[in-house]
Amino acid sequence: METENIREMPAKDTYYHMKSKEMEVVYEAIDNVAKYDSTVLILGESGVGKEGLVKRIHDMSARSHGPLIRINCGAIPDNLMESEMFGYAKGAFTGATSQGKLGLMSLANEGTLFLDEVAELSLTIQVKLLRVLQERHFYPIGGVKPVTVDIRLVAATNRNLQSMVESGRFREDLYYRLNVVPIEVPALRERKEDIPGLITFFLRKLELKYQRNKTITEQALAILLQYDWPGNIRQLENMIERLVVTTRGDTIDVQDVPREIKESIGEKKYIEIPDKLPLKELVAQFESAVIQDALRRNKTLSKTSKELGLDVSTLSRKCKKYQIDI
Numbered sequence: 001m002e003t004e005n006i007r008e009m010p011a012k013d014t015y016y017h018m019k020s021k022e023m024e025v026v027y028e029a030i031d032n033v034a035k036y037d038s039t040v041l042i043l044g045e046s047g048v049g050k051e052g053l054v055k056r057i058h059d060m061s062a063r064s065h066g067p068l069i070r071i072n073c074g075a076i077p078d079n080l081m082e083s084e085m086f087g088y089a090k091g092a093f094t095g096a097t098s099q100g101k102l103g104l105m106s107l108a109n110e111g112t113l114f115l116d117e118v119a120e121l122s123l124t125i126q127v128k129l130l131r132v133l134q135e136r137h138f139y140p141i142g143g144v145k146p147v148t149v150d151i152r153l154v155a156a157t158n159r160n161l162q163s164m165v166e167s168g169r170f171r172e173d174l175y176y177r178l179n180v181v182p183i184e185v186p187a188l189r190e191r192k193e194d195i196p197g198l199i200t201f202f203l204r205k206l207e208l209k210y211q212r213n214k215t216i217t218e219q220a221l222a223i224l225l226q227y228d229w230p231g232n233i234r235q236l237e238n239m240i241e242r243l244v245v246t247t248r249g250d251t252i253d254v255q256d257v258p259r260e261i262k263e264s265i266g267e268k269k270y271i272e273i274p275d276k277l278p279l280k281e282l283v284a285q286f287e288s289a290v291i292q293d294a295l296r297r298n299k300t301l302s303k304t305s306k307e308l309g310l311d312v313s314t315l316s317r318k319c320k321k322y323q324i325d326i
Contacts, residue, residue, distance in 0.1 A: 018198070019283075020191035022314070026053070026183060033181050034060035039133070041118075041178045042156040044185030047234035050156040051116065053185065058112045063152055066111030069104050074117035081125050088141035103140060105132065105149055112152045118178065119159035119170060130174045153178075188236065189228040189309045193283050196221060198233060202240040214244050216252040218282060223254060225286045227261050228309060288322040291315070301326060 033040055034057045042050045051070070058068045076084055087103030105113065115121075121129065132138045133153065137146040155178050164170035188194065199216060207213050229235055239258070247256045291308070298304040305315045319326050 018191070018194040020193040021317075022186045022191040023194060026185055029181075029183050030056055031060065033057070033183075035062070037061075037063075037152050039152075039178055039180040040154045041161075041180070041182045042154065042185060043182060044156075044158060045187050045232055046158045047232035048185045048187060049233045050185060051114075053183070054112070054114045054154050054156065057154055058114075058152075061112070061152065063111050067108055068112045068114065069108040070114040070116055071104055072116045074120035078122045078125075081122070082128070083141055085125065086128065086138055086140050087147075089143040101140075105138065105151070106147060108151045109149050110151075112154060115153065115155040117157060118155040119157040119161055119164060123169075123171065126171045126174050130171065130177060133174075133177045187229075187309065188232045189230075190311070190314060192225055192287060195225055195229075195236065196283060198236055199224070199240055202237050203244070206241055206244045210244060212244055214247070214250060214252055216243075217254070219254050220252050220257055221282070222286055223257050223262065223265070225283065226265050226290065228264075284322065287318065288324065291318060291322065292324055295319075295324065295326070 030053055040057060042053055044050055054070075055068065058064060071085065073081070083101065083103070085103050085105055087101045087106060115129075128138060132149065136150070137148045139146055161170055161175050161179070165172045165175050199221065203214055203216070224236075224239075231238075239261075242258070243252045243256055291304070294304045294307050295301075298307060301312050301315055301319075305312045308315065310318075316326070318324075
């Protein structure tokens with residue numbers, strides 16, 4: 001079952017001390033809202049690290065002493081979701097336990113309830129969830145007495161909820177209840193400055209797990225920086241683990257980078273990076289070269305932003321940063 005109390009899990013947000021301006025904005029928003037009980041809606045592609053940010057909100061809040069309960073709304077069948085979320089009274093239906101069952105909503109009392117993939121909730125469950133947010137109580141299946149709960153709700157999705165509202169697949173009133181404080185997490189391809197720090201973190205983490213001390217060369221890092229990482233941080237972490245367990249020596253070099261990554265870069269040429277270049281300068285040099293190359297091909301900011309997967313405003317800011325003539 002895709003539910004868990006993630007309060008006792010190792011801190012996942014250790015590697016969220018990142019360098020990019022984009023993530024600085026996200027952190028500032030997270031840190032500002034954490035101390036309040038406002039409902040937060042975290043938006044972003046799959047794998048960008050939404051769960052780590054939820055844990056950061058919980059740990060910095062006044063509810064940090066309470067549970068942090070996660071429900072993966074896309075992994076529990078509709079016919080089970082109501083009983084899992086709200087519980088049921090004894091004898092509520094055939095097969096129900098004689099003692100009844102507490103729902104995850106009750107288990108999250110005085111803590112934080114994290115609804116991951118909230119867009120996958122059925123319209124029936126959406127109605128009941130809306131009632132909880134409005135009235136702070138609910139009725140278990142087959143129950144006649146209301147159960148009062150004190151929870152802080154954080155939801156996350158990689159879907160466009162507004163378009164789902166327009167198509168009738170998500171309730172408008174629930175959308176506005178969830179969308180009190182929206183925080184959008186940019187994709188990894190929009191903040192490649194964070195990749196070196198993430199790789200360093202994953203290498204240290206895997207060193208403890210597998211007792212294998214690995215380093216990565218600047219040339220191999222330059223190739224990984226050119227990849228767009230459609231699976232975001234989750235894909236990057238899996239790739240680094242693959243490299244750690246499959247490379248024979250203590251160093252991950254260009255020849256160790258999987259063929260599919262090199263092929264996906266396509267016609268782009270690997271950027272030659274001088275040895276012993278400081279990490280900050282390495283990232284800046286790479287990013288500047290990629291942007292200049294894309295601008296030469298596409299001529300306009302609009303076309304270039306689409307190729308690179310960046311917002312036009314983000315691309316314009318980076319051109320100004322690197323003094324690139326548009």
